[in-house]
Amino acid sequence: MLRVALLGAGRIGQVHARSIAANGDSRLIAVADAVPEAAQKLAADFGAEVRSIDEILVDDGIDAVLIATSTDTHSDLIERATAAGKAVLCEKPVDLSLDRALTALRNVATTGRPVMIGFNRRFDPQFAALKAAFDRGEIGKGELLSITSFDPAPPPVSYIRVSGGLFRDMMIHDFDMACWIFGGAPSRVTAAGSSIVDPAIGEAGDVDTAVVTLQWDDGRICVIKNSRRAGYGYDQRIELLGSKGLLSARNVLENTVEKITAEGASAAKPVYFFLERYMRAYEIEWTAFIDALRSGARMPVTLGEGVAALACAEAATRSAATGATVAVTPDMLGA
Amino acid sequence: MLRVALLGAGRIGQVHARSIAANGDSRLIAVADAVPEAAQKLAADFGAEVRSIDEILVDDGIDAVLIATSTDTHSDLIERATAAGKAVLCEKPVDLSLDRALTALRNVATTGRPVMIGFNRRFDPQFAALKAAFDRGEIGKGELLSITSFDPAPPPVSYIRVSGGLFRDMMIHDFDMACWIFGGAPSRVTAAGSSIVDPAIGEAGDVDTAVVTLQWDDGRICVIKNSRRAGYGYDQRIELLGSKGLLSARNVLENTVEKITAEGASAAKPVYFFLERYMRAYEIEWTAFIDALRSGARMPVTLGEGVAALACAEAATRSAATGATVAVTPDMLGA
Amino acid sequence: MLRVALLGAGRIGQVHARSIAANGDSRLIAVADAVPEAAQKLAADFGAEVRSIDEILVDDGIDAVLIATSTDTHSDLIERATAAGKAVLCEKPVDLSLDRALTALRNVATTGRPVMIGFNRRFDPQFAALKAAFDRGEIGKGELLSITSFDPAPPPVSYIRVSGGLFRDMMIHDFDMACWIFGGAPSRVTAAGSSIVDPAIGEAGDVDTAVVTLQWDDGRICVIKNSRRAGYGYDQRIELLGSKGLLSARNVLENTVEKITAEGASAAKPVYFFLERYMRAYEIEWTAFIDALRSGARMPVTLGEGVAALACAEAATRSAATGATVAVTPDMLGA
Amino acid sequence: MLRVALLGAGRIGQVHARSIAANGDSRLIAVADAVPEAAQKLAADFGAEVRSIDEILVDDGIDAVLIATSTDTHSDLIERATAAGKAVLCEKPVDLSLDRALTALRNVATTGRPVMIGFNRRFDPQFAALKAAFDRGEIGKGELLSITSFDPAPPPVSYIRVSGGLFRDMMIHDFDMACWIFGGAPSRVTAAGSSIVDPAIGEAGDVDTAVVTLQWDDGRICVIKNSRRAGYGYDQRIELLGSKGLLSARNVLENTVEKITAEGASAAKPVYFFLERYMRAYEIEWTAFIDALRSGARMPVTLGEGVAALACAEAATRSAATGATVAVTPDMLGA
Missing domain, CATH: 3.30.360.10 (Dihydrodipicolinate Reductase; domain 2)
Structure with a gap:
């Protein structure tokens, strides 16, 4: 059972929460959002807790982080989450700046943690x-x-x-x-x-x-x-x-x-x-993510x-x- | 919140159980099946209890009964459930015998309870x-x-x-x-x-x-x-x-x-x-059933x-x- | 070169005249119609002559007759044309009376001449x-x-x-x-x-x-x-x-x-x-007719x-x- | 009745010959081709005469010229035909050289004769x-x-x-x-x-x-x-x-x-x-050409x-x- 935290409780975060909950092999544990009401609502709907990002990243009970926050935070969060040992599924695009994304690519490589980018199509x-x-x-x-x-x-x-x-x-x-x-x-x-x-x-x-x-x-x-x-x-x-x-x-x-x-x-x-x-x-994207995590296979969409x-x-x-x-x-x- | 018992835990019963569980306005309370393991499995999957049909029919906490048993039991169960005051959604066909179905139609009329037949198409x-x-x-x-x-x-x-x-x-x-x-x-x-x-x-x-x-x-x-x-x-x-x-x-x-x-x-x-x-x-069939129950509208597919x-x-x-x-x-x- | 007479210069007769003229292996020689103006017009359009049915049937220079007259004349004309030794393509239906059509079938059989019915589809x-x-x-x-x-x-x-x-x-x-x-x-x-x-x-x-x-x-x-x-x-x-x-x-x-x-x-x-x-x-129907005539193959649509x-x-x-x-x-x- | 000469008796020339012949308002009079047998064959099929381009251009009985020769001759033939007072339908492209085509455009303008380019699509x-x-x-x-x-x-x-x-x-x-x-x-x-x-x-x-x-x-x-x-x-x-x-x-x-x-x-x-x-x-292209000629309307596809x-x-x-x-x-x- 993969224990998951969701960063970002907006429209696309809600879509992902449903996929996490519907999948028998994953459970939504925590939700973080800059807007407390949004986090609250989504956490209540899916039986999860509201937590800060800092709390989530230091929690050893969280296996994976799904990043569905605004694009300008993606690179930072990918780096922090992988540094904290989490597996990551991050919404597209990696970043608006190619240079910043390339830095994240190098930094993530040092952690050896798996990162998947959410190219749903x-x-x-x-x-x-x-x-x-x-x-x-x-x-x-x-x-x-x-x-x-x-x-x-x-x-x-x-x-x-x-x-x-x-x-x-x-x-x-x-x-x-x-x-x-x-x-x-x-x-x-x-x-x-x-x-x-x-x-x-x-x-x-x-x-x-x-x-x-x-x-x-x-x-x-x-x-x-x-x-x-x-x-x-x-x-x-x-x-x-x-x-x-x-x-x-x-x-x-x-x-x-x-x-x-x-x-x-x-x-x-x-x-x-x-x-x-x-x-x-x-839904299939989420299943592909957890299947790859469990089997140790290459991520279906890599950070590269x-x-x-x-x-x-x-x-x-x-x-x-x-x-x-x-x-x-x-x-x-x-x- | 409509409290529902499911009679029959076979293939089509499982489909209905999922619809009942997925709908925010209904909850699966009890499951009955002649094969105890089938009932057990389905009840476990959806957080319901295994009970006998007799227990279900006398339970005032059950509002509606979904009949997904073999066809030869449909008329009997429709009659018994409506006599016990339950709303009924019964799989097609009503019966293999037209005479028997006509008798059920007359008997149900005396109870005034709503019955819907599951013509899913x-x-x-x-x-x-x-x-x-x-x-x-x-x-x-x-x-x-x-x-x-x-x-x-x-x-x-x-x-x-x-x-x-x-x-x-x-x-x-x-x-x-x-x-x-x-x-x-x-x-x-x-x-x-x-x-x-x-x-x-x-x-x-x-x-x-x-x-x-x-x-x-x-x-x-x-x-x-x-x-x-x-x-x-x-x-x-x-x-x-x-x-x-x-x-x-x-x-x-x-x-x-x-x-x-x-x-x-x-x-x-x-x-x-x-x-x-x-x-x-x-899924839509189940929603139509509970919507009609709540609004008091005519059943979307009547016993007649x-x-x-x-x-x-x-x-x-x-x-x-x-x-x-x-x-x-x-x-x-x-x- | 198949030499053809057309009986009937109405709408469907005109369609057939065009096919006969467009095909390099057939030539429209004569046209008959109860309405002289219709026969005249069609004959002029396709370089043919106006003649009576009697004239056509006794003319050894005519190989085949295309019957596009009103249905009540079909059986008679099929019988007369085959008796005169012509090959026949007759519009559908053979007749409105099954008995009359059966008589025509028997009579044509004695002539040994090929008859095709125009089931264009x-x-x-x-x-x-x-x-x-x-x-x-x-x-x-x-x-x-x-x-x-x-x-x-x-x-x-x-x-x-x-x-x-x-x-x-x-x-x-x-x-x-x-x-x-x-x-x-x-x-x-x-x-x-x-x-x-x-x-x-x-x-x-x-x-x-x-x-x-x-x-x-x-x-x-x-x-x-x-x-x-x-x-x-x-x-x-x-x-x-x-x-x-x-x-x-x-x-x-x-x-x-x-x-x-x-x-x-x-x-x-x-x-x-x-x-x-x-x-x-x-067009293809006409080609199939003359191809079958030339090869001696069975008619593509028989009178039977x-x-x-x-x-x-x-x-x-x-x-x-x-x-x-x-x-x-x-x-x-x-x- | 538009009297037409066809320059070029190759594959596309044959297509055009059929359109000219099938149209009740035009008649194929003459055919020219560098390969005498090709010209002969096409002329025979459509009841036209074989002539040289020079003969065609000086013949006042020819109203229009259809140019279906090789591309490198198009500009020259367009210029000569319009100078000789003919209406022209010329196959695409006008030329392989844009400069040469521009010269032809200027030269044709001085003649005032209509030219259509055969963009069949x-x-x-x-x-x-x-x-x-x-x-x-x-x-x-x-x-x-x-x-x-x-x-x-x-x-x-x-x-x-x-x-x-x-x-x-x-x-x-x-x-x-x-x-x-x-x-x-x-x-x-x-x-x-x-x-x-x-x-x-x-x-x-x-x-x-x-x-x-x-x-x-x-x-x-x-x-x-x-x-x-x-x-x-x-x-x-x-x-x-x-x-x-x-x-x-x-x-x-x-x-x-x-x-x-x-x-x-x-x-x-x-x-x-x-x-x-x-x-x-x-077929429709040819009809459009002769319709425009007769009505004096702008050519459906101009040289420009x-x-x-x-x-x-x-x-x-x-x-x-x-x-x-x-x-x-x-x-x-x-x-």
């Missing part, structure tokens, strides 16, 4: 099925990967300002998908972006619509499309062209009902946003992989600003 | 969405309803022998769907069946493949197709032609991944069987509706034997 | 692909066949009155599909019909909505659904459940464009009616098969009137 | 339906356009060497689609390409897999994906994200048959290559639009070589 049954079919060789060698990832509506500009920008905040997921499917980081990144959805996002220094091209030295290419607004919901699709065929993971729809009338045929939309689409992925996604975001941010292709160098990956 | 999100769109008038008046319901593989012949036959055991669900969608029982039933899947099923006096036509006096028609073997999984679809268009509820697939190679395009199969397809429906489905099964059984159309008379519906 | 690329996959054994043995065939809108009641009724006029196509796919006529037919689309159709003695079940002695079952009004266009689908899987031929849509907005997803309707859906089938479809229609008409299952006896098939 | 019913829905405002303002265009198999390297490269030879179609849908040329082009399909293509100085990003000054973005090898056939899809939703034009499949067995679900592939997919588009697509190809070729974004300047568009 790897555990989505659709994307996992695509990856498994590809790894079985069903379409031969991978050549051209396409990732479509549109949000239903843009966040408030106040959030945009502290988000680190679309590439670090939103496309970070897609960079991880690309590196995961192709088994490693690209060597070159080219980005184009605009703020055609909302000019205020542009005034805040960010883009809301972007296309990024990743290139590997052996000729493989990945193109990622992001928009902060799809209107119809959450559009999450992947297509992979291989030497022998194409694999596609399509959206999950609200239901399977179709209608045809004189006006045309109609069907349900994709499910609205990430909680609807990825609820099952969060979290850094690689951030390196892509860093390169994309620079490329979008200049129009030039930017190299992803070994030092950006902590190598 | 009404709560499937796909079929519920179809029904809702139809009730909103999106395709006008209903004219021709088609229900496809194929199991992945036939049960053992030993089960077939005690099942009451395909019409009472399997198509009973589809009869209920037809009556539910069209808002009442048909007036005529015509059935054709054969044992082309497995001759041993024919030797046991049953059919494994059947087509049944239901007719209403105003000209509406429903056709139901059943097969005990689809090979590819559980095929559960409904199509409704109305005066202005067509509504279809398609299968739920294992995932959304598609592949195209020189050999052709391929995609996932439907989910394998009823537990995969209807798990969510069982359970009898109506059985009356259709009775008529279909007779029609398949003779080739003639059989009337569903008011006395068969307890009217 | 056998040549539809969708249904032909389904049939080919089934014949290759891709789903094992056929068990349960479902045919959906809805027209976009009912014809005028004046047409209904002389049509021979839905079973002979509309479902005749589906009877042929069933016999073709399953390789022979059924032994029993059960029909249910109503006039829910238009009561005036009922007053004219016909039905507009019908479900017919066909049974073979080895346990195979086919269910056919017809409606005179689908609202959204021409709905033409076939599903075949076999011992190892399911084959489905879906509708042909107007285009492949899909739209998703906040209101939902939408797509194109099926193409509107038989000319849009089956234009390609008519045209009679079998009519026998099913006859049985369905009787069954719908009585509610009883009606046998298709050998004498009804001309055996 | 604009007339594909799928893409035309997408464009029409977009122009009706069904998804609001266009923001992010995605074009997928994969060939079934790469051409021989000998062809690659003289093709002008993937961007001028293959992606030229997609550049035109982008400019057509968005109503004008982009201002910046960024390209990434590799020869992962066949290293010999790389050795010949070309790429076989490419992703190109087009940017407009108002923030609109288009991404084009090309591969010389899809394995499964011809993959031709377009997706357009607008402010209110998404439009997608999907592939045209060989048939609508689906199969489900224990091994999974399968369906037909896309039709194999451009002749299968775009045969109907070629043909130059714009070539300017995009030129910019993409340069960008792929350097990794830098390349501007599409007004002088590149002949402005």
Whole structure:
């Protein structure tokens, strides 16, 4: 039985609390949050205690820490928790600063403690099925990967300002998908972006619509499309062209009902946003974490992989600003 | 908080136990089963006690009884539980004997206690969405309803022998769907069946493949197709032609991944069987039961509706034997 | 070069004229029609001559006659043309009277001339692909066949009155599909019909909505659904459940464009009616006719098969009137 | 009746000859080809005469010239034909040299004769339906356009060497689609390409897999994906994200048959290559040309639009070589 403390009792913390409680092999022991009421509420719902982070880290009865606090605290907490001997599952991204994340990577290495980054999409049954079919060789060698990832509506500009920008905040997921499917980081990144959805996002220094091209030295290419607004919901699709065929993971729809009338045929939309689409992925993610801990296997998403996604975001941010292709160098990956 | 006892700790009892436990408004208090180990195991998993049916029925601390025992006990237990003042949710079918079910219907009426029959498919999100769109008038008046319901593989012949036959055991669900969608029982039933899947099923006096036509006096028609073997999984679809268009509820697939190679395009199969397809429906069914209890609303599936489905099964059984159309008379519906 | 005369210059005659002209191995020589202007127009369009039927039948320069006149003339013309030594392609149905068709069958047999009945749907690329996959054994043995065939809108009641009724006029196509796919006529037919689309159709003695079940002695079952009004266009689908899987031929849509907005997803309707859906089938049908003539192979649709479809229609008409299952006896098939 | 001469009797010339002949408003009068047998054969098939280009251009009985010769002759022939007073429909691309095409554009302007470039995809019913829905405002303002265009198999390297490269030879179609849908040329082009399909293509100085990003000054973005090898056939899809939703034009499949067995679900592939997919588009293209000629309307695809697509190809070729974004300047568009 894995004894777990949860740092952060916000929306995503609640999702994780449910997964921890629902899993027969883990138990939620303690909850910490800067907002006492939030910690209180969540602890009560799941039969856990409210404690401070300091208390949690010195408690030998806590085996693992799930970090779901704000992004600017991730690196610090990962370092402190591993130094205290805890296993860690930390929400994405590792950090907004690539340099800071690289420091954390080095520091964690000295502790030898396992750290997993919460790239939930790897555990989505659709994307996992695509990856498994590809790894079985069903379409031969991978050549051209396409990732479509549109949000239903843009966040408030106040959030945009502290988000680190679309590439670090939103496309970070897609960079991880690309590196995961192709088994490693690209060597070159080219980005184009605009703020055609909302000019205020542009005034805040960010883009809301972007296309990024990743290139590997052996000729493989990945193109990622992001928009902060799809209107119809959450559009999450992947297509992979291989030497022998194409694999596609399509959206999950609200239901399977179709209608045809004189006006045309109609069907349900994709499910609205990430909680609807990825609820099952969060549960599987948690199971994968505790399974790896128990078996001693490599973490399903390593801290180094979290850094690689951030390196892509860093390169994309620079490329979008200049129009030039930017190299992803070994030092950006902590190598 | 609704205090619940579960009669029957088999496969379907376990599904219900999970729904009862997961719902914040109900608690599983007691479990009874003829096999003590089964009761023990389930009670332990959900923090309930093992008790005899007699103990449960006299306990004023039990508000509701969920009957998930073998079909031949349903009528008796419904009568005893309602006589003891309990609310009841009973698995389908009400009984294998229409006469016995009609007696139960009369006896329950004298108690005034609410009884719901567990026709889970009404709560499937796909079929519920179809029904809702139809009730909103999106395709006008209903004219021709088609229900496809194929199991992945036939049960053992030993089960077939005690099942009451395909019409009472399997198509009973589809009869209920037809009556539910069209808002009442048909007036005529015509059935054709054969044992082309497995001759041993024919030797046991049953059919494994059947087509049944239901007719209403105003000209509406429903056709139901059943097969005990689809090979590819559980095929559960409904199509409704109305005066202005067509509504279809398609299968739920294992995932959304598609592949195209020189050999052709391929995609996932439907989910394998009823537990995969209807798990969510069982949860919603339980919520609908306790919501109706609390609000005092009409049960979402009444005992009378359970009898109506059985009356259709009775008529279909007779029609398949003779080739003639059989009337569903008011006395068969307890009217 | 096959030299062809066309009897009947109406809508379907024009379709055939185009196929004859477009095929490099046939030439349209003569056209006959009771309406001189229609014959004149069509002859001019395709560089043919207007002649009387008598002139055509005595002309040794005519190899084949395509009969596209009104149904009540089919049997007579088939008999006269074969007696005159012509090969014949005759539009469906053979006749409205089964007895008359059986007489024609016997009379044609004495001439030894080839006669093909124009069941165009056998040549539809969708249904032909389904049939080919089934014949290759891709789903094992056929068990349960479902045919959906809805027209976009009912014809005028004046047409209904002389049509021979839905079973002979509309479902005749589906009877042929069933016999073709399953390789022979059924032994029993059960029909249910109503006039829910238009009561005036009922007053004219016909039905507009019908479900017919066909049974073979080895346990195979086919269910056919017809409606005179689908609202959204021409709905033409076939599903075949076999011992190892399911084959489905879906509708042909107007285009492949899909739209998703906040209101939902939408797509194109099926193409509107038989000319849009089956234009390609008519071309392939004609090619199949002349290919069979040249090679001396069996006609792709024999006169006997045209009679079998009519026998099913006859049985369905009787069954719908009585509610009883009606046998298709050998004498009804001309055996 | 438009009297037409066809220059070039190769594969695509034959396609056009059929369209000219099938259209009631045009007649094929003369055919010219450097290979006398090819000209002879095609002329015989369609009842035309073989003539030299010189003879054709001086013949006042010829109204229009369809140029389907090799690309290196296009500019010359366009100039000569318009100088001789003919209307011109010329196959894509205008030229491999942007400078030469710009000269032709200027020279043609002095003649005042209409010239149409044969970008057949604009007339594909799928893409035309997408464009029409977009122009009706069904998804609001266009923001992010995605074009997928994969060939079934790469051409021989000998062809690659003289093709002008993937961007001028293959992606030229997609550049035109982008400019057509968005109503004008982009201002910046960024390209990434590799020869992962066949290293010999790389050795010949070309790429076989490419992703190109087009940017407009108002923030609109288009991404084009090309591969010389899809394995499964011809993959031709377009997706357009607008402010209110998404439009997608999907592939045209060989048939609508689906199969489900224990091994999974399968369906037909896309039709194999451009002749299968775009045969109907070629017919509509020809009709659009003669309709515009007769009405005096603007050509459906102007020579200037043909130059714009070539300017995009030129910019993409340069960008792929350097990794830098390349501007599409007004002088590149002949402005």
